[in-house]
Amino acid sequence: MKDRLTDDDFTEKKNFFDENAEEKELILVVEDSEYLNDYISKNLRKNNYEVIQCHSEKKAYKLLAQNYFSLVILDLNLGDESKSSGMNILHSIRLQDRMLPVMIVSSMQDDKTKLKGFREGCDDFLAKPFFINELIARVDRMIERFSFMGMEKKIISTEYSSGIFQIDMEKGLVYKNGNPLSMRKKQFDLMLYFIQNPNKILSFQSIYLNVWKESLPDEKTLESNIYVNIRSLRSLIEEDKNNPKHIVSVSKSGYIFVPE
Secondary structure, eight states, X not given: OOSSOOHHHHHHHHHHXXXXXXXXXXXXXXXSOHHHHHHHHHHHHHTTOEEEEEOSHHHHHHHHXXXXXXXXXXXXXXXXXXXXXXXXXXXHHHHHOSSSOEEEEESOOSHHHHHHHHHHTOSEEEESSOOHXXXXXXXXXXXXXHHHHTOOOOOOOSEEEETTEEEETTTTEEEETTEEEOOOHHHHHHHXXXXXXXXXXXXXXHHHHHXXXXXXXXXXXXXXXXXXXXXXXXXXXXXXXXXXXXXXXXXXXXXXXXXX
């Protein structure tokens, strides 16, 4: 028996299981180091995956809006203007798709960074340097689980529009009548959820689960957290925050977002 698996072992295994497959699973590799990106991508292709390579945050958003991916492998520091550009991509993905598998591969391996990655919604965190066979094994497992669950693949949009409001996911900006509005992270997340669900009664519970992405607190804490953030959001988008016409309260139920 071999003491250690080789790349050839993984190639044979993938060919055995996928020889009758109609389509290869598509993986996005977001890594600014050309050498490491090529190395990861080459080995994924050897194991019968289809790969699209990307070296920047801006390009990643474009590719996510154009392709249905089965997995995203994501470096955190992409050398862009924002040092947390990889985490920004993860945050944008999770605002739109809670199930798409995302693996962080990073030299930033302190506990604080790992915890933030998992809180943002990554499925796995692999520290550099790593053995390529370990990465392939983790990829196999995540894609197998995702396929078994039968989850629908989604396009990660870069722009949303509803009435007089628009959102640019890449720039992290909300526009009203074409004018940019400066918002904090939670306000932006709330606005995205509203724009995605116009003219519907959105309960306190659904707002919290989709924006905070945490377990529901007690009723008093739930309504208080939402009320504080809704009030600050109204001050940005309403002409008269005391008589709101875009974020309308529904007594004891939640809110309706009216985009016109």
